[in-house]
Every structure is written in structure tokens, then in C-alpha cells.
Amino acid sequence: MIVVTGASGQIGRALVEQLDRWGAPRRAFVRQHRHGTELGGDYVVGDLDDPDSIRRVLVPGARLLLNGSLGPEFVTQQRRLVDLAAEVGVAHVVKVSVRGATPGGLLGLGMHGEVETHLRNSGLAWSILQPVGFMQNLLTEVTFDGDGQGRFHGSYGPGRVGYIDARDVAAVAAALLTRPVGENETLVLTGSEAPTHEEIGEVLTRTLGRPVRYVDLAVPAMAERLRSAGVPAAAADDLATLMRLVGDGRWASTTSAVRDLTGRPPRTLADFVAGHADLFR
Template identity: 30%
Template sequence: MEKILVLGGTGKTGRRVVRRLKAAGLQAGTASRTGGDVPFDLGRPQTWAPALDGAAAVYVVEPDLRPGLDRRARVPAFVAEAVAAGVRRLVLLSAYGVGEAGDDHPLKSAERAVRESGVGWTILRPDWFSQNFSEAFWRQGILAGTLALPTGDGRTPFVDAEDIAEVAAAALTEECHSGRIYHLTGPRAIGFGEAAGLIGRATGRTIRHVDVAPEVFVARQVANGVPSKVARLLTGLLVNIREGRGATPSDGVQQALGRPPGRFEDYVAETAAAGHWN
């Protein structure tokens, strides 16, 4: 049985991709800095060959997009080695808006390398993950009862990481997704105030969204140990929401899977029932 290699296989989308592949009876190997089936680091090319051994398809993730660090050559170099090692299918986790971004965006070169690889490829461009409320970034604010972000009344169509993983698993195993770029969003755009209210009702707690000025948000992040450039990058992405950029839902999940994307309300109900906000 041919192996499917999942970079970041212990991460937010990677572990969900692996779960689906294994449930289908496929051989899925996880590659990550810690906790994977094989040690892997995009910053250490000597770890690539052992991970790629026997792999026919790869789920490609660039885990580090911090500004000030040149990550533009890492995925292209890895893609070249993967193809030379016999990989015949690549699925790249990119990001929403990369298509309109400038050439200095670190994922721009990654997308170009995948498209020009000479093998089957699929690119996924997801919006903000719903799971940011329960597994990352905003969970602390939810637990504290106050989600303080510079997003104003802006809305965005949060996408469930489970949908991203299902599309990725399909693209890794089905030829019909070759050459496709999927923009992945939820079915409707919602604001952070509504999101906080939905989570509050599901958990029986009072949770509110408080709008903060962008410069105040940057200062708070820096005070908490976040490098200034990283804090400004994150703030800029959130301000994009405030300004209404990218608020239109896409039909990428429908195109890829033949069904509508999961609702934010269902994600909230399932997450609350699992106790992730306790």
C-alpha cells in the first residue's frame, strides 16, 4: 500500500487529515518536529528524505510564516525533493487571499512551486478556522469571558477545520481534484460579537466581544511576549476583517465535496458538548 505523508501531522488540520485517511484504511504517515511518526522540520533538509521514503502523496504545510524570516524557498525546495523521490500528488494548505497577495507573501512561492511541480496538485485556501476559538488564538479570551480584538463589526465566514481536512483527504486520494484551487469558507459571514454570543449560550456563560484599537492590540501582544513584527502582522489580518475584506463566503467546500460547509453553530454545539471550553 502506498504511503501518504502528512506534514504537520499532529497539527490542527494535519491530525484530522490523518484520522480520515486511516479510517479509510489508507497508510498515512505523520511528519512533524515532535510527536509524529517521523521527525521532520522544513528548516532541516536532512530530515526530508527519511520522511519522503515510500510516499506517493504529500499534504504540504508551511508551519512558520513569521515576518522577518525568509521562508519563501523552503516549500519550493521540499517540493523539488519530493518529486525527485517519486511523489506523484501534492496538496498544499495555503491561505485565503494568497491569490491577490504580492509576490513577497511567503505562500506565493509555495503555491507556484506546487503548480509547476509536474505532478498532480491541489491548493487549499481556507478562511479563518472556527477552531481558533477553541484550540488556539482566541480560546483564552473565550475562557476569560472577554474576546478583545480589533475587528469592530466586521464579519468573516469561519471555516471548520473538519471541512478543510475532508477536502484535503479527498484531494490526496482522488484524481478529480488535480489542478484545482479551492477557496474554503463557512456558509455565511458572522461577526465576533455573534460568535461570542453563540459560544456563551452553548456554555451557559457570559462571553462578550470588545473592540479594541489596532495600536492597543499590538501593544498588548508585545507586552505578552509576541515579537513586534508578528503582532503587527496578526493585527493587520484582523483589521482586514474590521474593514470588510474577504467577508464573502465561497463555495469551495461544495465544489470539492458535493455538500455545503459545516455551520459555525454546529461547530459551537459540538465543541461545547466535548467540554473544550470548560
């Protein structure tokens, strides 16, 4: 049995669809019945804050996708899930993390870093997926003015990022969760190319047939922009700082992990944009 947490999210949904195509037994963990019925098949309604509901979804020998949303309870939720998985006798945990995760790091880097350490010390068999940024982020980042000009903002400077399609993170998880449990390993997941943000603007412009421009902002200006969009002040500062850090090239190199695990190359940015053209407004 493959238990999928975060099953209603971007990675979870794609993973469940892939497992269903393969006919692999899976159980989705969802917060809302409607998400369970949308996914179809076996599901359990619960919450990562509710240990009893986690006990209802886990079974001895299960393989587990550990995923959820970053937030104040994230580390507690994920550490607890790891502890319960060990208690129940789960056979293998695949954790969605982030490239460069390290305890004490900014935002998600630090939160994932803490959970990674906990998982590595849990006695469970594990695979840790460390993707870079998702192409799907562009769907909310790109905005169009009344005059049809598209823009997206960041503090990356000329830094290159090997953005990955979240569905490829799911494809790697599907491969890992359906093959015999192997050695514990950490896999850095990227797309096959690492464009600058200006080049991403060019891909968007070409593929959507509408002008889209990347606007680079100094960290304080980016933080202010995030605050005006409703991001809490401290998180806005950290997020803008993180963009500047990423811009130093630390997410610029690409890896062959998606191809190695799935037998096919990662989805390209142009394919992603073309496939989601109607969602860019």
C-alpha cells in the first residue's frame, strides 16, 4: 500500500494519477471528503495535526509520500508523521524537501532541513527529494495589465534556476515508491535547462504570444511588494532574501535524476507554458 499525504496538492494529485494508471494500490490522505471523492479510490479524511487520523491511514509495511504545506506547524506535523510511521512499521518514506535544505536555513530551507535530519535519524528507510522551484509558481507570479503586458517580479538578478515541473517530482516519487526499497538517498531534482528569469520571460512571450517581462527588484522593494500582497512582514523579508540567494547560482546546475528515475527527460518550460496557456491570465 502506498500512502500519499498532501494528496490534494500539486505533487500528490499527479502521484495518485500515476499510481492509478499503473494500478498500484494507494491510499490518499486528504483533509476534505470532496478531495477524496475527486481523486476516487481509497482515501482517508484526516489532518496532519491529528495523530489519530494519521494512525488510521498508515499500515505496517506501507510506502509513504511525506508532503504538506509550509507553515508554522510544518516541522511539528512532519516530525510527528515520521514518528508515527516508525511506530506503525512503515517500510519506506519518500519526503518532498527542497534543494539546499539545512537546519537553521531561511523559511522552507530550514524547516525541511529539520525534518530531513529527523527522518535520517528515524531508523526508517527513506528517499529525500530536493527539487528546485516549480514551474507551476509562474501561474500565480505572472500578471497581466489591462494593456495586455505581462510581468513577473523577483530578486534573482541574472541568476539561473533549473525550474522543474511539479509533475516530474511526482513522477520520481512514483518510481521510487513502486520499486523495491533501495538505499537511502537524497536526490536533487531539476528541469533539464536553467534559464535566467529574463529568458523565462522570453519563453512566456514566445509561447503565449503576449509580451511578458521579468522585473528584477532590490530585496527591500521585493519584500515590500510581497507584504502588499499579504505575505507576513518577516516572511516577506526572508522570501525576498531567499530569491537573492538563489540568484547567486546555487540552483543553476541541473541533474539527471528525473531522467534516471523515470526513463524520460524532464518536461521543458516551453511545454509547461504551452500546456497551461489558458491558466495564464
